[in-house]
Amino acid sequence: METVDTILATVAAAAPEIRGGLTGRRRKADEENPSGEIQMAADVWADEHLEAELTAIEGVGEFASEEREHVVDCGEGLSVAIDPLDGSSNLKSNNSMGTIVGIYDVPLPAKGTDLVASAFVLFGPITTMMVARDGSVTEYVIEDGEQRVVTEDVTLPDDPTVYGFGGRVPDWPEAFTAYARDVEDELKLRYGGAMIGDVNQVLTYGGVFAYPGLESRPEGKLRLQFEGNPMAYIIESAGGRSSDGEQSILDVTPEELHQRVPLHIGNAELIDRLESAL
């Protein structure tokens, strides 16, 4: 689908500019986002930048972002939901972060099963982009705003080696803690504080990433439209599984745009075990 190509190319083309603009924007902005979190100057700036570029595309009908309250209506066509900067608290400590995009063919908020493609741009030592589309996942390197394929048909390695779990350990429910103790016995910890970085480790080495429901916040931290759905779509397209604890993240019915969801994604066998444990 041509519009999907245009959206993905636009996100790729914006990446070097967004990355370049981070340097002077590592301070806090004076605002909170709709999830009640203090925004960084870079969050606001990346959101405005991507809004301008994505709403200008013919064939994009709706635009929504983690950093703004309401859906922007911009014509007829596909709906684009973004997390302009995932892991922006890593900006201060200069660790990895990036952009997540979900492309839906129904109005927002939407179910993950209504995604037609999703992607994330990762600002690591190099800039890469992982795209899930038509049941397969492709990894690109972005150079000068152009996408160059590095790996076709990305699939989760059969023999998983890494895990990363968010939230304070004493705040984990007992059943999740028991599961974590089990996983710790087999896999090694990789937690960097930006979901896309941590999930990219799972895609590369196999394993499991979770930001579970917490005792203090049973709905977890990550947002369904902007984070949960697009990342679950990538992992499922790469042969893995996703779960909110009971069902695929992609089957969760959204009630509101900024709703949160407990997120567990990775190799199928590890997610099967998670569901049994919970």
Ligand SMILES: O=P(O)(O)OC[C@H]1O[C@](O)(COP(=O)(O)O)[C@@H](O)[C@@H]1O
């Ligand atoms: O600081 P914590 O509790 O470990 O949370 C980390 C999680 O929060 C996030 O940073 C939330 O995303 P945003 O940076 O887009 O708000 C995830 O990337 C990450 O997995």
Ligand SMILES: [Mg+2]
């Ligand atoms: Mg995020």
Ligand SMILES: [Mg+2]
């Ligand atoms: Mg964000």
